[in-house]
Amino acid sequence: MTTERIKFYQTGTFTAGNRLLDEATRTVQSRLDRTNSLNSGHRACQGCGEALGARYALDAAMRASHNQLIAVNATGCLEVFSSPYPESAWQIPWMHSLFGNAPAVASGIAAALRAKRRDDVTVIAQGGDGATVDIGFGCLSGMFERNDDVLYLCYDNEAYMNTGIQRSGATPPFARTNTTQAVGEHPGNPIGNGKNVPRIALAHGIPYVATASVADLHDLERKVTKAIGVRGARYIHVHVPCPLGWGSDPAHTMKVARLAVESGLFPLFEAEFGKVICSTPIRRKVPVERYLELQTRFKHLFGPPQDTEALAAIQAMADDNIAVYGLME
Amino acid sequence: MRNTMWQIRIHGRGGQGVVTAAELLAMAAFMDGKYAQAFPSFGSERMGAPVVAFCRVAEGAIRTRETVTRPDVVIIQDPTLLHQVDLFGGLAPLGFVLINSTQTLDALHIEEFLSTLPLGHVCAFSATDLGLKYLKRPIANGPLLGAFAAITGLIRLASVESAIQQKFPGAVGEANRAAAREAFDVVTTSITEQRGIVHHAHAD
Amino acid sequence: MRMQIEGSQAVAEAIALCQPEVIAAYPISPQTHIVERLSRKTKQGHIGRCQFLNVESEFAALSVLIGASASGARTYTATSSQGLLFMAEAVYNVAGLGLPIVMTIANRAIGAPINIWNDHSDSMALRDAGWIQLFAEDNQDAVDLHIQAFRLAESLSCPVMVCMDGYVLTHAYEPVDVPDAVQVNAYLPPYDPVQVLDPERPVSIGAMVGPEAFTEVKYFLHQQHLRALEVMPELVEAFEQHFQRRSGGLCSAYRMEDADIAVIAMGSVIGTIKDAVDELRNTGVRVGCVKIGCYRPFPKFQVSALLEKTTRVIVVEKDLAVGMGGIVSADVQSALQGRQISVHTVIAGLGGRSISTSSLKHMILEARAERLTEPYFLDLNKTVIEQELARRRDIRRAGPVAEHMLQTMNVIGTKVS
Numbered sequence: 001m002t003t004e005r006i007k008f009y010q011t012g013t014f015t016a017g018n019r020l021l022d023e024a025t026r027t028v029q030s031r032l033d034r035t036n037s038l039n040s041g042h043r044a045c046q047g048c049g050e051a052l053g054a055r056y057a058l059d060a061a062m063r064a065s066h067n068q069l070i071a072v073n074a075t076g077c078l079e080v081f082s083s084p085y086p087e088s089a090w091q092i093p094w095m096h097s098l099f100g101n102a103p104a105v106a107s108g109i110a111a112a113l114r115a116k117r118r119d120d121v122t123v124i125a126q127g128g129d130g131a132t133v134d135i136g137f138g139c140l141s142g143m144f145e146r147n148d149d150v151l152y153l154c155y156d157n158e159a160y161m162n163t164g165i166q167r168s169g170a171t172p173p174f175a176r177t178n179t180t181q182a183v184g185e186h187p188g189n190p191i192g193n194g195k196n197v198p199r200i201a202l203a204h205g206i207p208y209v210a211t212a213s214v215a216d217l218h219d220l221e222r223k224v225t226k227a228i229g230v231r232g233a234r235y236i237h238v239h240v241p242c243p244l245g246w247g248s249d250p251a252h253t254m255k256v257a258r259l260a261v262e263s264g265l266f267p268l269f270e271a272e273f274g275k276v277i278c279s280t281p282i283r284r285k286v287p288v289e290r291y292l293e294l295q296t297r298f299k300h301l302f303g304p305p306q307d308t309e310a311l312a313a314i315q316a317m318a319d320d321n322i323a324v325y326g327l328m329e
Numbered sequence: 330m331r332n333t334m335w336q337i338r339i340h341g342r343g344g345q346g347v348v349t350a351a352e353l354l355a356m357a358a359f360m361d362g363k364y365a366q367a368f369p370s371f372g373s374e375r376m377g378a379p380v381v382a383f384c385r386v387a388e389g390a391i392r393t394r395e396t397v398t399r400p401d402v403v404i405i406q407d408p409t410l411l412h413q414v415d416l417f418g419g420l421a422p423l424g425f426v427l428i429n430s431t432q433t434l435d436a437l438h439i440e441e442f443l444s445t446l447p448l449g450h451v452c453a454f455s456a457t458d459l460g461l462k463y464l465k466r467p468i469a470n471g472p473l474l475g476a477f478a479a480i481t482g483l484i485r486l487a488s489v490e491s492a493i494q495q496k497f498p499g500a501v502g503e504a505n506r507a508a509a510r511e512a513f514d515v516v517t518t519s520i521t522e523q524r525g526i527v528h529h530a531h532a533d
Numbered sequence: 534m535r536m537q538i539e540g541s542q543a544v545a546e547a548i549a550l551c552q553p554e555v556i557a558a559y560p561i562s563p564q565t566h567i568v569e570r571l572s573r574k575t576k577q578g579h580i581g582r583c584q585f586l587n588v589e590s591e592f593a594a595l596s597v598l599i600g601a602s603a604s605g606a607r608t609y610t611a612t613s614s615q616g617l618l619f620m621a622e623a624v625y626n627v628a629g630l631g632l633p634i635v636m637t638i639a640n641r642a643i644g645a646p647i648n649i650w651n652d653h654s655d656s657m658a659l660r661d662a663g664w665i666q667l668f669a670e671d672n673q674d675a676v677d678l679h680i681q682a683f684r685l686a687e688s689l690s691c692p693v694m695v696c697m698d699g700y701v702l703t704h705a706y707e708p709v710d711v712p713d714a715v716q717v718n719a720y721l722p723p724y725d726p727v728q729v730l731d732p733e734r735p736v737s738i739g740a741m742v743g744p745e746a747f748t749e750v751k752y753f754l755h756q757q758h759l760r761a762l763e764v765m766p767e768l769v770e771a772f773e774q775h776f777q778r779r780s781g782g783l784c785s786a787y788r789m790e791d792a793d794i795a796v797i798a799m800g801s802v803i804g805t806i807k808d809a810v811d812e813l814r815n816t817g818v819r820v821g822c823v824k825i826g827c828y829r830p831f832p833k834f835q836v837s838a839l840l841e842k843t844t845r846v847i848v849v850e851k852d853l854a855v856g857m858g859g860i861v862s863a864d865v866q867s868a869l870q871g872r873q874i875s876v877h878t879v880i881a882g883l884g885g886r887s888i889s890t891s892s893l894k895h896m897i898l899e900a901r902a903e904r905l906t907e908p909y910f911l912d913l914n915k916t917v918i919e920q921e922l923a924r925r926r927d928i929r930r931a932g933p934v935a936e937h938m939l940q941t942m943n944v945i946g947t948k949v950s
Contacts, residue, residue: 070730072600080741088737093730095603096739097626101596104588108555108600108608109730111584115554115606121732139596142589348704352539355706359537368705392671392804394701396887 027221028060035062035091037069042089043081047250049240049257050078050155053214054126057153057238060221062092064228065122070109071095074102074127074136077162077242078155100135102127103143106150114149122228126153129170130160133197137169140197144204144233151227151234154197157242165245169195172265173317174310175297177245182300191313198269201235205274208232213239213266215257219280223270239266247296259291264318267325279325288314334387335483336397340416341406344376346470349496350404351382353474356492357484358386366391379414386483402481405429406456406469408437417442425480429456429469449520452480456512463508464501475509479516486513535710540672540702541566543709544637547676549574550717551635551683553609555601557586557594561616562649563699564639568611591616595623595634602632603738605729607683610634613699614641617655621662628663628754630739631727633686633693635679636664640800640851641699642884646935650885651699652851653800656828657860659694663754665761666829667781668799669697672709674826677780680712681768683721688764690727691757696828698801698851700885712776720775758830765827783832784825786839788814792821794901795840797865798849799825802881802888806849809893820897825861833868845875847900849893849911851882858908881911917941 018026028034037058044051062069070093073079079096082089097105106125113121125143127136132154143150159177160166166179173191176182180189201209208230212220220238227234241257243250260266261280265288268280289311292298301307322328337354341347348369355367363386370381383397399419408430410416420426422445430437430453443451454476456469463471471493478486489509494502538546545567548556556575558568575585584601588594591612598608612620617638627634638656642648656666667682669675675697682693697703728738742750762783769782787807789795796806803824813820823839825832840846846869848862857863859878866876877900882888892912899905917938925931 068732070604070732083737083740085740085742085746088740090737091735093732093735094737095600095730096737096741097596097599097630098622101592101599101623104593104596105600105603107586107588107593108557108597108602109604110600111555111557111586111597112601112604112606112608115582115584115601116604117582138589139593142593146586146588352706356537359708364708365537366705366707368701391707393808393890394698394705394801394805395889398887398889 027056027218028063028225029056029217029221031063034059035067037062037071037090037092038082039089039091041087043084044077045244045250047241047243047248047253048077048081049214049242049253050128050157051081052217052253053155053212053220053238053240054078054153056214056217056220057126057224057236058092058124060224061122061124061151061228064225066120068121069093070121070123072097072102072106072109072123072125074125074131075099075162076128076131077157078126078128080162099131101139102131102136103150103152104139106152107143107146107148110149122151123149124151124153126155128161129154129156129158130162130168132156133169133195137197141200141204144201144206144235147206147232149231149233151224151236153224154235154237155240156237157240157245159242159245161242161245169193170197173314174301174307176300177297187300188298191310198235198237201237202271202274202276204233206233206235207273208234209237209271210235211237211239211266211268213257213261213268214241215239215254215261216268216280219268245297247299248294252294256291256294259286259294262286263288263291264322264327265291265314267321267327269325276325279327281329282322282327285322285328288318333389334385334391335401335481336399337384337386337402337404338397338400339382339384339404339406340410340414341380342376342410343378343380345406346468347380347382347406350406350470350473351384353470353489353492353496354384354477354484355386356495357474357478357488358384360488360491361484363387363484364389364391370396379410400424402427402477404473404477406473408432411437411439423447424450426451427473427476427480428453429473431455431458449524450480452476452516452519454512454515454519459508459512463504463511468505471505471508472512475512476516479513480520486510534713535708537706538672538709538711539566539704539706540675540697540709541639541704542570543672543676543711544679544697544703545570545574546711547679548609549580550712550714551609551680551721552581552607553583554581554606555584555586555598555608557588557597557601557608557610559588559591559594559612559616561591561613563641563651563703564611564613564616564637566703567637567639571609591620592623595620595627595636598634599623599627599630599632602627602634602726603630603728603730605724605726605731607687607724608634609636611637611639613639614643614649614655617659618643621659624659624662624664627692629750631690631754631757633683633690633724635682635686635693635695637679638694638696639699639703640696648884649699651701652883652885653696654852654883656694656696657852660829660860663692663758664829665691665693665758665827667693667695667827668825669695669702670801670803670824670826672697672702672705672707673778674780675702676709676711677772677776677778680717680721681772681781685761685765685768687722687724689757689761691754691761696800701801710778716775720772761827762830762832762835781826783827783835784823784839787822787824789821789823789839789843792819792843794818794820794845794847794897795823795843796820796847796849796893796897797823797825797836797861799828799861800851802849802851805888805890806893809890809897812890813894813897818897818901828861831864831868833864836865837868837872840869840874843874845877845900847877847879847897847905849879849881849888849896853880853883862908877905878908879905879911880908886912914942
């Protein structure tokens with residue numbers, strides 16, 4: 001058996017690196033035979049969380065589906081940076097149609113495969129948060145309620161980054177975007193707005209719903225692999241930092257993602273048929289400020305004067321997540 | 330007596346089967362080897378609202394698509410429409426009128442609309458009662474179509490029955506056919522009395 | 534088999550015979566009867582392993598077909614009016630991607646005011662989206678056009694809309710010869726896609742194209758439409774050989790041999806126009822009729838050729854380019870460029886207004902006497918408009934136009950015409 005020495009940098013977390021694991025439990029991404037579904041050379045920004053998430057998710061999906069995979073992509077950063085003709089970065093059958101219809105296009109592919117008795121092929125649809133929670137939400141809900149045989153991956157970077165950082169329904173409270181600017185009374189995105197699509201997905205009672213983060217790529221791969229093994233409508237909501245839109249250091253993408261998880265702001269859980277079955281515990285809780293202070297989109301909260309009320313509200317959201325999902329148990 | 334194309338207008342209320350009546354009429358004419366066209370008034374009317382359907386019957390292909398504004402026959406499924414909707418608008422001077430009503434013609438007070446029509450061209454009878462008798466439901470279509478065959482002679486009773494049987498296979502169709510047959514007989518007798526002559530048009 | 538059947542049912546039978554593999558449907562009147570029948574036939578297993586998807590919007594319906602068609606499946610949907618507009622973005626997408634989807638448009642007006650009745654505003658709104666648009670004259674035509682549409686679409690990898698007048702045709706019972714499976718199978722070869730999402734041979738479909746190639750991609754689409762002008766007459770010939778009747782085609786003439794005046798139209802009004810032509814011919818008026826069967830691509834030269842001896846053309850169209858007038862007439866005018874022919878625009882049948890033979894005859898005689906205003910609105914109630922204009926002059930908060938016009942007209946309950 002040939003093995004390759006993989007450089008691994010311990011990043012100050014409790015995450016076990018690949019080299020510490022036996023080969024069978026290492027990430028798909030660490031394997032020589034990974035498929036590079038989203039090949040290198042694409043045009044994503046430095047430190048792009050979405051490119052990272054998509055790369056891990058799709059290679060894991062390819063492995064789990066024995067390379068029998070078709071992917072649909074909503075309009076958005078991932079589509080644009082991966083596909084300027086004729087330089088497609090996709091090594092899998094891949095289709096982009098519109099901004100708001102990726103779930104429906106995927107449903108159509110699944111239907112065609114069923115008509116053609118091809119039950120060996122897996123269909124994935126993917127889109128950013130704008131495509132998923134806003135413009136494509138009707139199609140997503142339709143795909144869910146029909147329980148179409150599609151795995152939908154939402155790469156959530158919490159705003160419309162492709163068009164230049166505008167607010168989406170997934171933009172967190174107080175975040176500055178170009179349409180929720182840090183001016184006037186209550187600067188940034190209003191609190192109380194927005195929607196929690198993983199919970200809405202769950203309410204459809206579909207076979208599998210999970211949240212994941214590029215902070216834990218093992219976990220992301222595991223959830224994708226698990227989802228590929230399930231038939232029917234499946235949904236994975238992946239938290240992916242966007243250095244450009246969040247105003248974070250491209251070198252800090254993993255760190256920012258990890259702090260979102262460890263603060264409780266982005267809870268990792270899995271649900272089956274409408275019920276949460278497990279969540280990933282936080283081993284060492286961090287205050288939300290540690291996460292927020294790395295991003296200029298929250299800069300206005302730190303003053304002077306510091307917006308203690310806003311920070312408390314965000315901390316309350318994190319604490320609520322910790323309680324609801326039992327993250328400290 | 331008239332041009333070769335017959336135009337029929339059926340008035341009723343949503344849910345009474347006005348469109349089905351037009352369809353059955355067309356189907357019966359088709360079975361008689363004629364050309365026929367049936368279409369509704371294309372409404373979004375709900376149950377109980379006044380609705381209209383149209384039918385044309387001819388010996389050759391029918392091309393026109395306009396609504397029937399000058400009918401040769403007016404069929405009124407629901408007598409409560411009288412004096413509410415312009416039921417007789419454009420009716421041909423030698424046209425026919427068929428009314429589903431428990432009342433006599435005199436009691437309906439519609440003579441002003443019908444004064445030009447020849448004897449035996451107007452008929453009021455309770456198709457609903459016949460529907461109740463055979464179908465246990467107030468469905469007037471079968472009897473009205475039987476009566477239509479009787480007063481106009483345009484289509485054969487046998488074709489009306491075949492059309493009904495094709496649209497409603499089984500017991501429902503059978504009951505409808507029986508209702509149509511009785512209506513045919515009742516109306517034939519009635520118009521024979523009106524005209525005081527023997528009616529020979531439908532020897533089947 | 535020749536049968537007395539509702540237009541929608543006949544079309545559903547034709548679609549079933551074409552054996553689509555994926556049908557997506559969203560309810561909107563008046564196309565519903567077609568997909569209802571197809572849902573039944575699918576469930577009964579009469580359409581092979583066809584998948585019937587009840588989706589959440591027209592946008593989703595066409596999007597589902599985009600995925601299915603790109604996976605190599607033969608696909609079908611139907612819509613009308615607002616539904617077509619709701620899927621507009623996907624309509625363009627399908628054409629741009631070159632997916633041979635066939636869609637019935639049960640033509641219906643577009644609101645506001647909301648109106649469920651027939652005119653051509655819906656198809657017209659999407660006329661330049663890159664779909665071939667065929668218009669059915671009667672229900673036999675509608676049946677035959679759908680069978681031709683699949684062959685046409687798949688041979689060019691270009692989507693086709695079959696437009697049939699909502700209610701007027703979809704809900705009309707008339708005799709139709711519904712073909713059998715043997716005939717259709719002999720005419721329509723299995724779908725052999727030019728592009729397909731296949732794990733064995735991965736392709737990227739729908740990639741971004743910049744200024745360097747966008748024009749060329751669009752030109753290719755235009756070229757496919759021009760090819761359709763050549764292919765379609767061949768398909769019509771082949772259809773006649775297989776089915777022993779002539780249906781479809783780019784355009785056709787009725788009593789045009791010595792006609793000074795030609796009435797040009799699309800769809801079911803052709804039948805009424807033919808009656809009007811016959812009646813006027815009996816009084817010595819040399820009038821004929823030209824049917825445009827294929828509106829996109831527009832058969833410029835073919836239409837022009839049919840008008841060789843004509844001096845006056847009246848385009849009767851069920852649509853309105855607000856602030857401009859006719860849509861079809863503009864195309865006819867461009868087809869007749871450089872020729873000494875008067876082209877009149879007549880807007881008729883909007884929102885389901887019945888087009889009568891007598892109004893058409895009057896229109897033709899008025900045109901002949903040079904008395905038609907341009908554009909001419911058939912059977913327009915001018916009094917109502919003058920009253921509403923006056924009200925607008927007098928009262929600032931005049932309220933909703935439609936409501937007041939209805940009050941003025943005293944429309945209660947069901948009007949017959």
